[in-house]
Amino acid sequence: xxxxxxxxQQVKMSFNDDRYLKLYKKVKDELEGVLGKMxxxxxxxxxxxxxxxxxxxxxxxxxxxxxxxxxYYSNP
Numbered sequence: 001x002x003x004x005x006x007x008x009q010q011v012k013m014s015f016n017d018d019r020y021l022k023l024y025k026k027v028k029d030e031l032e033g034v035l036g037k038m039x040x041x042x043x044x045x046x047x048x049x050x051x052x053x054x055x056x057x058x059x060x061x062x063x064x065x066x067x068x069x070x071x072y073y074s075n076p
Contacts, residue, residue: 004012015021 004014006012013024015024
C-alpha cells in the first residue's frame, strides 16, 4: 500500500495487494457505521435540547400571559 499527498487537500492511496484493499473497505464501512450512529445520538440530543428550550419559552409566555404582561419574543 502506498499513500502520497497530491496537494494539501487530497491524498492518493494505491493498494498493491487485494488484502489491503479489502481491509481498507471493511474498516471504512465500520467507521462510517459508527459515525452514523454517533450522528443519530447527537441529533437526538439536539432534538431533546430544542424541546427543552421550547418548553421553557412556552412556560415563560404562559406565566407572563397569566400575569397580564405583554411578551415580545424574537428569534436572534
